[in-house]
Ligand SMILES: CC(C)[C@H](C(=O)O)[C@@H](O)C(=O)O
């Protein structure tokens with residue numbers, strides 16, 4: 226099969242890790258006889274530098290013509306002084322909204338060979354395997370008003386957590402669909418003892434669950450979930466939650482896997498191309514040093530094969546190659562305890578060779 | 581000295597653990613020649629059952645006449661069907677607002693004797709000692725509107741994250757004051773790359789920091805903080821953040837201490853009585869079984885001695901007694917790995933005897 230992939234390397238290590246993911250896609254293409262055609266777009270700081278905005282029209286066009294989008298990372302101290310509305314992160318928020326990428330899937334997987342890298346004791350994380358389904362285009366991230374006001378001499382500020390019923394419904398449905406091909410359990414995380422939006426969320430979760438009688442639904446308060454993710458991560462199969470809670474909980478959960486450098490993500494839409502990106506950021510401190518861990522980006526490419534192209538066997542081949550290479554003792558700097566580690570390129574090579 | 585303490589046992593294990601804390605205060609009174617006078621009020625489910633509301637006027641009056649308030653916990657499955665506005669948790673939110681308890685202090689302390697109880701590896705948590713300063717009377721918890729709406733055929737829901745400048749300023753000032761008598765470092769947690777309220781928060785933190793030139797201020801994004809709390813908890817001294825972020829991060833951080841049953845809190849106001857309560861909830865599953873860990877409530881009483889009564893030596897005596905008893909190997913059920921553990925009452929006795 227032939228597929229068009231829009232690549233948005235972005236800033237910092239984004240360039241290095243997307244390059245690794247492309248090499249891996251090409252290796253898969255060779256082995257399984259597919260062709261991946263790559264086109265490129267600017268986003269984040271890279272786009273600000275040349276076009277003056279974090280998400281140029283041309284980038285949106287490149288994405289819309291593709292079958293899927295591969296993103297690196299955005300941001301860096303270089304653009305810290307730029308006004309808020311033009312910051313690199315705005316490019317990321319804008320592309321999510323433009324492509325209606327409402328469902329952010331963040332799997333958290335345990336690798337036996339990496340148990341030493343996690344701050345958690347092995348008996349707590351062994352065989353952990355869950356996925357966070359984070360709502361990505363609503364909530365506090367996009368609600369209006371989001372502004373300062375002056376009431377007489379008083380300065381006040383407001384942000385708005387806003388959801389339409391259908392936005393909540395589709396993300397919860399996505400979670401149930403995800404649970405169907407996993408261990409049949411959905412944990413819906415909210416703060417229903419405080420927020421009205423959480424009470425509606427809980428109601429809709431109950432309604433949707435009627436369409437999935439074989440799947441267990443439980444509700445958990447977000448504070449309790451932040452605790453349980455550490456205390457008993459094996460408890461979870463599919464966790465579904467709103468945008469901000471998902472942002473916090475998924476970064477927390479990344480610690481179970483040993484390094485943020487291991488975590489891939491998929492941002493799915495119902496129509497048009499979905500987007501795949503590592504959970505980690507642009508890591509300006511190590512950018513350009515051939516030192517970043519490319520695995521999160523490579524596993525994101527595997528998610529692309531699975532979710533956008535329906536190529537399950539190919540996705541598994543990537544995931545198994547990663548596991549194989551880790552089992553063989555190969556480590557990038559973030560995973561190595563000592564001084565001996567592979568460069569980004571060498572790690573990519575090891576994975577490509579395995580494929 | 582003579583001090584009046586209003587006691588609101590609340591629901592579930594709240595009754596058992598506040599009783600333990602009272603015994604400890606009395607022991608301190610004997611040893612140091614103080615007198616503590618206790619008055620009682622209903623809150624939460626206990627108040628709903630007899631008065632029909634989660635925070636009766638009479639309870640507010642009892643609190644306002646006291647020098648400090650000791651709270652147990654509220655809530656339980658018995659009141660799950662009660663309408664939202666009458667739920668036990670509403671009593672807690674209402675007393676926070678009534679007494680203007682804007683500053684919630686949640687210290688996280690490492691006990692060498694409990695290293696086995698934590699999901700984290702010892703080398704990560706050894707000597708951890710930080711305090712979360714959570715804003716408690718603003719943000720998403722109290723902002724209006726918080727409601728459902730119908731736009732034509734569309735159902736939408738909205739919650740509001742609202743702060744006045746002075747609300748942000750006083751909590752940040754509290755954090756700097758706290759850092760002054762600790763390790764001179766404040767980590768202000770926000771989501772300034774997304775929220776306008778966080779950008780104002782960051783600005784005010786910078787402004788306030790000018791009054792504390794000797795104290796280091798750093799800013800951290802909430803997702804990153806959720807990660808760092810696990811990866812490098814020794815990094816932190818004083819963490820200051822808004823209400824909802826503080827709710828999530830402090831429950832997460834409780835895992836460092838091994839058990840939620842160890843974590844005390846103080847909710848301070850500028851005028852009138854402050855309130856002290858364990859971070860844990862009413863634990864309906866073990867309520868009435870003489871099985872709850874009373875230490876969080878007892879350490880909350882120690883915070884009362886320190887913050888409301890200025891009795892530092894007495895506070896230390898309580899904290900040292902707790903440490904002594906733990907070092908001697910005494911454990912309640914939540915901390916014990918095996919079947920051998922102390923009842924709530926026996927644990928209280930051990931601590932009282934040490935004092
Ligand atoms: C960069 C930032 C706006 C973004 C978010 O908060 O969603 C990031 O943290 C993420 O999780 O993808």
Ligand SMILES: CC(C)[C@H](C(=O)O)[C@@H](O)C(=O)O
Nearest residue numbers: 418419448669672673827859
């Ligand atoms: C019971 C609930 C409303 C409360 C909160 O969210 O503040 C609790 O979780 C806490 O942290 O004290």
